[in-house]
């Protein structure tokens with residue numbers, strides 16, 4: 423039996439947390455070898471700087487930011503691996519550092535670069551080991567094993583040694599193991615890292631399904647913004663240890679000016695000479711891609727503009743790729 427957690431609490435609540443790390447600096451000079459050993463220089467890095475965040479039960483939240491922004495540190499604090507230097511954290515109403523063992527029965531954590539599988543044993547042995555150690559009831563284990571085997575296509579690899587799996591197979595097996603005890607909340611640090619297009623789509627479909635059908639709360643980090651947009655309803659962006667954006671993906675696009683793209687194909691192959699308010703960003707074999715700010719140039723005005731150019735034979739209007747929006751945002755943060 424799982425110990426009970428409070429039902430009406432948010433999935434997680436972070437209140438004003440700061441995390442400082444102490445980093446020892448050593449020079450690479452051979453003449454500093456003694457100094458490096460006895461008096462290495464100390465540097466304090468503020469990985470998280472007074473962060474507050476709430477996630478409701480059943481939400482699917484993307485947690486993103488540039489390298490070193492503080493994502494993994496947050497996940498480690500939320501799962502009780504690290505303690506914040508200051509501030510309070512509550513996950514399903516529990517204190518992750520104090521109630522770690524109780525909490526682990528309700529959550530699942532994946533660090534995409536690491537594996538929980540037993541390296542020199544078939545995958546199924548790791549699963550059965552978890553069942554014994556975690557005391558997972560037979561019926562729950564069987565139901566979850568059938569579900570993950572089917573949805574993550576595991577039947578071919580259950581009897582394979584973990585060390586013989588490809589990266590994508592290993593990731594699927596790790597996610598499967600994470601779900602065997604029916605966690606209510608899962609933290610996934612880069613679950614699509616290194617997956618091929620098909621494996622990625624399968625993983626994304628799977629995560630959306632368990633969020634929708636089992637109401638599992640999901641917090642996922644990734645550097646792939648397209649993946650995140652496909653999966654999550656909400657995106658929280660972290661920059662230098664601070665929350666810099668919290669909203670949905672369309673709101674995020676609006677932060678950078680509500681940019682849209684329009685792709686025009688012309689019969690002559692030439693780009694229309696002047697389209698005020700639109701910037702030509704790419705042109706190739708008679709296909710011309712422009713960017714415009716929908717808040718400045720509304721879509722009906724764009725259509726009116728295009729009607730003056732009979733040589734246009736095809737038009738496609740789309741939102742700016744989220745990767746580009748976020749890249750511009752990171753750049754603007756770096757410059758400030």
Ligand SMILES: Nc1ncnc2c1ncn2[C@@H]1O[C@H](COP(=O)(O)OP(=O)(O)OP(=O)(O)O)[C@@H](O)[C@H]1O
Pocket residue numbers: 443444445467468469487488489490491492493494495496
């Ligand atoms: N164990 C540690 N000891 C000292 N400093 C650390 C430690 N772990 C992380 N840091 C520092 O904390 C900051 C945030 O690191 P963190 O790993 O949380 O970033 P991240 O957003 O997950 O980055 P990435 O996208 O590159 O994985 C970085 O400046 C990093 O150097």
